[in-house]
Amino acid sequence: MSNFVIAPSILSANFARLGDDVDHVLAAGADWVHFDVMDNHYVPNLTIGPMVCHALRKHGVTAPIDVHLMVSPVDRLIGDFIEAGASMITFHPEASEHIDRSLQLIKDAGLQAGLVFNPATPLHYLDYVMDKIDMILIMSVNPGFGGQSFLPSTLDKLQAARARIDASGRPIRLEVDGGVKVDNIRAIAEAGADTFVAGSAIFNADDYQTEIAKMRAELAL
Numbered sequence: 001m002s003n004f005v006i007a008p009s010i011l012s013a014n015f016a017r018l019g020d021d022v023d024h025v026l027a028a029g030a031d032w033v034h035f036d037v038m039d040n041h042y043v044p045n046l047t048i049g050p051m052v053c054h055a056l057r058k059h060g061v062t063a064p065i066d067v068h069l070m071v072s073p074v075d076r077l078i079g080d081f082i083e084a085g086a087s088m089i090t091f092h093p094e095a096s097e098h099i100d101r102s103l104q105l106i107k108d109a110g111l112q113a114g115l116v117f118n119p120a121t122p123l124h125y126l127d128y129v130m131d132k133i134d135m136i137l138i139m140s141v142n143p144g145f146g147g148q149s150f151l152p153s154t155l156d157k158l159q160a161a162r163a164r165i166d167a168s169g170r171p172i173r174l175e176v177d178g179g180v181k182v183d184n185i186r187a188i189a190e191a192g193a194d195t196f197v198a199g200s201a202i203f204n205a206d207d208y209q210t211e212i213a214k215m216r217a218e219l220a221l
């Protein structure tokens, strides 16, 4: 079993049949469910909240639900997502008043915690919290919408994040989000990523299983 994780972003799923679509993508070989929360304030779009996360759990989804908070303020929603059945919660550090406190709220509930970095957000937010995080999420598009193109400058940033993880000696996952496709996933892995969010590439494909298998084949090369 490889250490690579494929986490389809349900932002591109069929919201009118969300439970079935999530079942389908998991049966097709996805590892996690990536759950994009947008508030029309921190990002210019509005998506789904804790009620939908809870509904997926009630529907029977047992896979890890990877909640990506694109909201400001951050903290109150952390509690709601803990109750709703999230497995890990990541947030954008510049959207939190107190980064350490937000991370601690997540950790105290026994969930995995992580910070998310927009393309132009510096990694120095990691300086004093490496001991508290389980994941670093590098955005390879500006957040807010699915279906955008991967920004090549992200590859250097992934390498820099990988160096920080290696120096920490801690088992921190390095996730990438935005524009990930079969034809770039290998280069992204070579830059250090081990966890891949893909929305439109998977949900717009004719066959989810084939698309995920193609991604895994690229990763196995």
Ligand code: DX5
Residues within 6 Å of the ligand: 009, 011, 012, 034, 036, 068, 141, 142, 143, 144, 145, 146, 147, 148, 177, 178, 179, 180, 197, 198, 199, 200, 201
């Ligand atoms: C963007 C979201 C992403 C997005 C990825 O703000 O965080 O998760 O849905 O979509 P694709 O893979 O289509 O770029």
Ligand code: ZN
Residues within 6 Å of the ligand: 009, 034, 035, 036, 068, 177, 197
């Ligand atoms: Zn996301």
